[in-house]
Every structure is written in C-alpha cells, then in structure tokens.
Amino acid sequence: MxxxxxxxxxxxxxxxxxxxxxxxxxxxxxxxxxxxxxxxxxxxxxxxxxxxxxxxxxxxxxxxxxxxxxxxxxxxxxxxxxxxxxxxxQEQLVRAEKMAAIGQVARGIGHEFGNILQRIVGKADLALMEKDSAKQAAHAKVILEAADRAAVIVRNLQSFSKGTSQREPIDLSKVIGDTLVLVNHEFAKYSVELVDKRSAVASIQANAGELQQVLLNLMINAFHAMPGGGKLEVGCADENGVAVLWVKDSGSGIPPEVLPKIFEYAFTTKGDRGSGLGLSISQQIAESHGGKLEVESAPGKGSTFRMRIPRAK
Known part of the structure; x- marks a missing residue:
C-alpha cells in the first residue's frame, strides 16, 4: 500500500x-x-x-x-x-445600511441642532442684558442644558456610526434610550407620541451598535407607517431567560400577502425610496446574536416587531 x-x-x-x-x-x-x-x-x-x-x-x-x-x-x-x-x-452591506440609516436621521438631527443653537444664542443675549445675577444664573442654566443635549446627540451618533465587532454584557434599556436620542426629532415631525415600556432586563451578551442599528431601522419604519400621527411604543423585558425588545406602532399595518416576504433580501414596498435591506439585515443581526426577529401585523391595526435574544450567562 x-x-x-x-x-x-x-x-x-x-x-x-x-x-x-x-x-x-x-x-x-x-x-x-x-x-x-x-x-x-x-x-x-x-x-x-x-x-x-x-x-x-x-x-x-x-x-x-x-x-x-x-x-x-x-x-x-x-x-x-x-x-x-x-x-x-455581507459586512459591507451591513455598513452601507447603517450609513443609510444615519442619513435618514441626519437632516432631523441638523434641525434639532439649529433649535438648540437658537435657544443658546437667545438665552445668551438675555443673560448679557440682564443685571440681576439670579436671572443671569437661570439663563446660564438653560444654556448649559442645551449644550449638554447637543453633546449627548453627538456622542450617541458617533458611537453608532463607528461601531465595533466586540460583544459584551450590555444594558438593553440603555441601548433603547441611546437610539431614542437619535430619533427624538422625528416624534414632533410625524406627530407621534412615545410610549416608553422599558423595564429592568438582565444584561445580554451583544454588540450594542448592531442592536441600535436594528432599533433605528424599526423606529424609522414605524414613523413612515404613521404619516398622520399615532403612537410608537418601545420596550424591553425578560421572558423565560430571554431578553425581548419590541417596537410597536399604531400605523397602517402590513397586508397579509406581504407579511411573509418582509424579511427577504431586497424586498421593499417603498419603491425607489427603499433598499429592501433594512429588515433583512436586522434579521441577520438578530440571528447572529442567537436570537430572532418576529413580527405581528394586520391592516389598520399597526405592527409589532419583537427581537428575542438569549441573556448573557
């Protein structure tokens, strides 16, 4: 042999x-x-x-x-x-979709920065004309609060845009809060009321930037589903050893014939305005964390997206 x-x-x-x-x-x-x-x-x-x-x-x-x-x-x-x-x-697609999400909120963030600067300048002018020290201090406090708000927006935007491949124990409630900072201006733009249902959740082993990308995509979709206003509910909770986060809207809902296709690659109902990658990549991110992205929807009754992720051991 x-x-x-x-x-x-x-x-x-x-x-x-x-x-x-x-x-x-x-x-x-x-x-x-x-x-x-x-x-x-x-x-x-x-x-x-x-x-x-x-x-x-x-x-x-x-x-x-x-x-x-x-x-x-x-x-x-x-x-x-x-x-x-x-x-x-695949990694390039995820990055491209993230940049697209940033582009969708950038105009609103710029508008919010304009409001912040206007408030700072207005209070600064009043402080310069004011002789009463107590009133000057009150104006200065408003200026500092506005500056802090701008700093928080910049910090969250930088954190989201950079991102890392590292996974570590994270606070899911904080991830939701950081994402809400980025879309805060959209609530007024679409006349949408926020319903915050966050509760204490045990830490999960995850990539915060990737989960934030999923949340941002789901929230943007929810705003688009409520052009005439409505309610947007976001929350997180523990369910039998699994961390669950959800985004629920009171919008138009998804037709039953479309529902089975929404996670398919490049499928979109938005025509030229949509890439069809957002939900597909969101599902991919959920699965890479050992979890799953699910949806419940009916025409005229809104939609609820839930992402389930095993908790950190």
Missing part, C-alpha cells in the same frame, strides 16, 4: 491566502501500516489531505489519484476564498 499526502501548510495570516498556492504531493510506500494507523498518524484534522492505493497499481493510477487530490484541494481552497468574499460582502 502507498499513501499520498499533501505537505501540511504552516499557519499564516488569512490576508495572504488570496495568493495562488502550489503544493507538491509526496508519495510514500508503507508495507507495515494499516489505513487506521495512517489515519491516526495524520489525525482527523487532516483526513482529507491524504489517500492510498492498494498494490499492485500502475503509474497511470498514481497520476490519476494525484490529480483527484489536487483538484479536491483546489476546490476546497476556492470555496474558502468564496466564503471569505461572501462574508466581506
């Missing part, structure tokens, strides 16, 4: 894998080793990197076996490269 083995590759960075690689199979003759012995020698990790021929065999059989193994190795390498490219493309 003879074995054919591929030289075991030395570890190297994934970034170098894209370069073409050539391997020269080796042929070794064994007379005193069984297939089980050889398999144990190589180990299960490299079981696809060796094969054998029973004697007697011809030179043509050796060449054919070598070609088969080389072809299998090349197919595996191409598959690994394709998977790497697919993962990179």
């Amino acid at each position: 003879s074995t054919f083995s591929r030289p075991l590759p030395s570890p190297r960075p994934r970034s170098l894998r894209a370069a073409p690689r050539r391997s020269r199979p080796t042929v070794t003759a064994y007379q005193d080793r069984s297939v089980q012995d050889i398999n144990q020698l190589f180990g299960p990790k490299f079981k696809d990197q060796w094969d054998y021929l029973n004697k007697p065999f011809t030179q043509g059989e050796i060449i054919q076996k070598a070609r088969q193994m080389t072809g299998a190795w090349n197919r595996k390498r191409h598959l690994e490269e394709a998977m790497d490219q697919l993962k990179a493309a």
